[in-house]
Amino acid sequence: MTAVSAGPRVMLGIADETGGPLVSAPWIGAFVSLGSRLRRYATQLDGRQLVVAISVPRRDYVAALVGSGWMLSSPAPQLAEPIDVFRAADRTTYLRAVTDRLIITGAFSSLEESRNDPRVLTGGKLLPVARYQAVAQLDGVVDRAVGNVPNPGYLAELMGASKDWAARLAAPSADMALVGTAKWLHEDLNAVIGDGAADGGQGTPMSAYVLPDDDRAATWSTPVVPAYRIGEGWELPETCLMAVLDRFGAIKLLNDITTPLVLCIVDRSVADESAAETIIEARHNNSRPVSIVDELRWRPPRTVEALAFTVAV
Structure with a gap:
């Protein structure tokens, strides 16, 4: 640290x-x-x-x-690969998933792995799995919410926190x-x-x-x-x-x-x-x-x- x-x-x-x-x-x-x-x-x-x-x-x-x-x-939180988190989830699972631009929190719905580019529906958003940088399972029921990924900025870079920024946002x-x-x-x-x-x-x-x-x-x-x-x-x-x-x-x-x-x-x-x-x-x-x-x-x-x-x- x-x-x-x-x-x-x-x-x-x-x-x-x-x-x-x-x-x-x-x-x-x-x-x-x-x-x-x-x-x-x-x-x-x-x-x-x-x-x-x-x-x-x-x-x-x-x-x-x-x-x-x-x-x-x-x-920094140690998280499983996004695809592994999605595979382990069911409709009673609540997730926080982070792409390069969005933070998506809410209930997991489905994973489509039969196509060349697997897609996942979670938090009401259907996106390619490849877009997700970090995903964490939440302990309880949460309301659906979508927000923008904030720039880590100078201070996070200075303190070495920017390199795991997505994971820190997914599981702070x-x-x-x-x-x-x-x-x-x-x-x-x-x-x-x-x-x-x-x-x-x-x-x-x-x-x-x-x-x-x-x-x-x-x-x-x-x-x-x-x-x-x-x-x-x-x-x-x-x-x-x-x-x-x-x-x-x-x-x-x-x-x-x-x-x-x-x-x-x-x-x-x-x-x-x-x-x-x-x-x-x-x-x-x-x-x-x-x-x-x-x-x-x-x-x-x-x-x-x-x-x-x-x-x-």
């Missing part, structure tokens, strides 16, 4: 929308790198929960950047959740990221990496959960390894989150110390310190403070 460096060779840029000029800053790459570092460290947890808190001047983009780093550093890692104000988190995910050092560089929406769970999406991975839903008893999926708690509305639920890893984003633009108090209280509860620099191998950018510790779950 490759971690992104914020050094001089790599300067990532962000724009609020596609086509906008990419604005570069070292902290962009640093937060992407944090997501990658956290995934790597997650394999070393010994049954305790890792809590990482970062205090930032403003919360904007941080959850989306960390989430992009987490997702792009996940192991479903092991992260974003908790906070859903509207703000979705706005951040719609921001585009790319090569900030290139004149006229084109960005890729961070939603293409994080894949927020959306009823209209053809592929999805990450639930974006309003904090109040957790307070009402809604539970994160069992597959979730990391929960990102964005601002105090989510951080106050820290004691209710049981994922192996929790990232708390403290927004200093808000004159409220409640989030920090909640984290410090957890820090004093039979915790063990973890060095951000020496153990997580991450160096916070300027103006960012960070704290990490483990607690019993």
Whole structure:
């Protein structure tokens, strides 16, 4: 897995929308790198929960950047050849199938192998089998949906994720959740990221990496959960390894989150110390310190403070 460096060779840029000029800053790459570092460290947890808190001047983009780093550093899924998946399917099977242009999700209908160019009807689309680059069987019933394959873009290429892009779209890692104000988190995910050092560089929406769970999406991975839903008893999926708690509305639920890893984003633009108090209280509860620099191998950018510790779950 490759971690992104914020050094001089790599300067990532962000724009609020596609086509906008990419604005570069070292902290962009640093937060992407944090997501990658956290995934790597997650394999070393010994049954305790890792809590990482970062205090930032403003919360904007941080959850989306960390989430992009987490997702792009996940192991590539190992999928069977598309024809083998289609042969094993029946009318009770639901698939996500990816061509060079389309993501098709829905019920499998039929496979025609008697012709020279075998065709498959799945998700309501009849296409030659040869067009499919990756196909994954889904666990449950899903509605039919068709979407366009997003360009992997500069960041996915940088982190080595573009070479298995179709497989990642067909079977993305479903092991992260974003908790906070859903509207703000979705706005951040719609921001585009790319090569900030290139004149006229084109960005890729961070939603293409994080894949927020959306009823209209053809592929999805990450639930974006309003904090109040957790307070009402809604539970994160069992597959979730990391929960990102964005601002105090989510951080106050820290004691209710049981994922192996929790990232708390403290927004200093808000004159409220409640989030920090909640984290410090957890820090004093039979915790063990973890060095951000020496153990997580991450160096916070300027103006960012960070704290990490483990607690019993």
